[in-house]
Amino acid sequence: MLRFKRCQPCKSHFLTSFERTLMTDISSTQTVWFLNGPNANLYGLDANHVYGSDSYLTLKARCEGKAASLGLALNFVQSNWEGQLVDWIQEARGTASGIIINAAGLTYSSVPILDALLSFPGKIVEVHMSNIWRRESFRHHSYVSKAADGVIAGLGGDGYEFAIEAMSRLIQRPV
């Protein structure tokens, strides 16, 4: 049997099916954090364009647009500080469905970031602008990969959008 909820505070108004659908959609919007590590704020500024020609703010806008098109709420943030990244991962616990992370140089050294990611119950996608396996050998071992469900590397800003698409599929997939 279909029951109508009374609208608060005007109790005389019954919700239309469109309003109920809207309320369901709003309440089920999933949040994803997109964490960027040290020096990501400089993207687009290096002469060799190892990390593409998009500025950090252009990348942020691209990612926010992609997330919005998939109905996801995206927290796209950057810090040069390891502890700040750990704090954000902890903040995501219990409030976010997924974390996409480019820990940049901390990828190859940070046990604290790995431990924080291992304590996160949702999905994790690791992303890199460059193909880290085609670069220096010290970039070939990622601590983040130990916690990640998947890794995307070498596709520049497009890879960031693919990471959001992948995350959307991961968190909507029935378990």
Ligand code: DHK
């Ligand atoms: C970004 C960095 O800043 C480097 O320290 C990593 C990664 C690679 C990237 O490709 O996005 O080694």
